[in-house]
Structure formats: C-alpha cells, structure tokens
Amino acid sequence: xxxxxxxxxxxxxxxxxxxxxxxxxxxxxxxxxxxxxxxxxxxxxxxxxxxxxxxxxxxxxxxxxxxxxxxxxxxxxxxxxxxxxxxxxxxxxxxxxxxxxxxxxxxxxxxxxxxxxxxxxxxxxxxxxxxxxxxxxxxxxxxxxxxxxxxxxxxxxxxxxxxxxxxxxxxxxxxxxxxxxxxxxxxxxxxxxxxxxxxxxxxxxxxxxxxxxxxxxxxxxxxxxxxxxxxxxxxxxxxxxx
Numbered sequence: 347x348x349x350x351x352x353x354x355x356x357x358x359x360x361x362x363x364x365x366x367x368x369x370x371x372x373x374x375x376x377x378x379x380x381x382x383x384x385x386x387x388x389x390x391x392x393x394x395x396x397x398x399x400x401x402x403x404x405x406x407x408x409x410x411x412x413x414x415x416x417x418x419x420x421x422x423x424x425x426x427x428x429x430x431x432x433x434x435x436x437x438x439x440x441x442x443x444x445x446x447x448x449x450x451x452x453x454x455x456x457x458x459x460x461x462x463x464x465x466x467x468x469x470x471x472x473x474x475x476x477x478x479x480x481x482x483x484x485x486x487x488x489x490x491x492x493x494x495x496x497x498x499x500x501x502x503x504x505x506x507x508x509x510x511x512x513x514x515x516x517x518x519x520x521x522x523x524x525x526x527x528x529x530x531x532x533x534x535x536x537x538x539x540x541x542x543x544x545x546x547x548x549x550x551x552x553x554x555x556x557x558x559x560x561x562x563x564x565x566x567x568x569x570x571x572x573x574x575x576x577x578x579x580x581x582x583x584x585x586x587x588x
C-alpha cells in the first residue's frame with residue numbers, strides 16, 4: 347500500500363471522535379461533510395430555472411436565488427445526468443415526476459446494481475433506498491436516482507473491493523440514525539469501499555453514491571466554494587437573504 351493510501355485511511359478511520367454513532371462527523375483533510383436537519387433547514391432540488399434552462403452550476407443557482415431574495419447556504423450536485431443535463435434516472439420536483447425511474451441495465455457506475463433513490467417527503471423526512479425497493483408515493487416532495495448504492499441495510503455494496511486502486515473524487519448522501527441527512531464529498535481520490543465504509547461507520551444504514559470527478563460542493567460556512575461545473579440536478583439548502 348502506498349504512503350498516500352495509508353495516510354488517507356488513517357485520516358478517515360483513526361480520527362478521535364469521528365464516528366460518534368448517529369452524530370454528524372466533522373470534515374477533515376480528506377473529506378468534506380455536512381449534515382442537514384430537515385425539520386429546521388430548508389432543502390430543495392433544482393434542475394431548471396423559470397426560463398426552462400438547466401442551472402448547470404452553483405453560481406447560476408446562487409445568482410438566481412439572490413434575485414429572489416434567497417441565499418444559497420449549501421449545494422451539491424445531486425445525481426448522474428445525460429449530455430443535455432437531464433436526469434439519468436428518477437427526478438421528482440415539488441411532488442411532480444419530471445423523469446421516470448430508470449430500471450435498465452447497462453455499463454457505468456449508475457448501473458452497478460443495486461443503484462438507488464434519495465428522496466425527501468412532504469413531512470420533511472429523508473430516505474435512501476435501493477431502486478428495486480422504491481415505491482412511488484404521493485407524499486414524496488423531491489427525489490433523485492443515482493448509483494451505485496454505497497451502503498444497503500447496514501452492509502457495504504457487495505461489488506466493492508477493499509484496497510481497490512479505482513480511486514476518484516466522489517460524493518454521496520446517507521441518512522444518520524438521528525434522521526439527519528449526511529452529505530459527503532471527498533477532497534482527494536478515494537475508492538468505493540473506503541467511501542462506503544465512511545458512511546457505514548458514521549451510522550448510515552443506507553447511503554447512495556451521487557457522482558465522481560464532476561462532483562462539486564458549495565459550502566461557504568466551511569470555506570469551500572466550488573461554483574463552477576456543468577451538471578444536472580442540484581440539491582440545495584436555502585434561506586432568506588434578509
């Protein structure tokens with residue numbers, strides 16, 4: 347094992363107090379983490395603006411929100427997309443299904459079964475679930491489909507190999523034992539197994555991979571502002587700019 351990989355694993359797994367079960371883990375040199383309490387914080391999914399054009403990146407969304415008296419607090423790209431920036435899988439926006447559930451088989455990370463869905467209900471609860479177990483419901487407010495699942499019912503995806511050399515920048519989402527949503531983006535390349543294990547050790551029984559090298563996060567509260575990019579669905583926390 348290279349010195350770099352050894353340092354990365356030690357950083358993730360041996361940081362004191364990092365994995366207090368069900369509590370929000372803190373960011374470190376390798377991983378950017380952010381937790382959201384949906385009962386207290388406002389989260390919306392965005393894809394297109396009011397002129398039917400994709401936002402594409404956080405700078406465009408931030409400007410659009412600012413013109414409407416709102417502030418962008420946090421944003422992360424929310425799943426894989428086609429060349430026209432449209433969602434590759436299920437996308438529900440404000441209770442309306444914009445893109446249908448994708449159950450096809452093909453090559454690529456999205457199709458590394460099981461893949462899954464992250465959704466938020468009208469009661470402001472959050473769920474990460476495998477595609478095969480997902481059921482449409484009237485109370486789903488927002489949903490995005492991506493893949494592969496990272497953690498399924500407390501177990502790491504069976505296709506992931508410990509010590510794999512397949513490393514990349516990655517981002518994902520899971521739900522903690524206390525109901526908060528945990529968003530994570532790696533600051534350095536990481537393999538699927540170690541990335542999934544981070545969610546598992548943090549207390550997430552289910553976690554979903556969002557995307558890889560294209561991933562960006564906007565989090566000025568932690569001095570992390572990646573406003574560039576060209577992607578599809580955006581998951582964002584917003585607040586009043588007043």
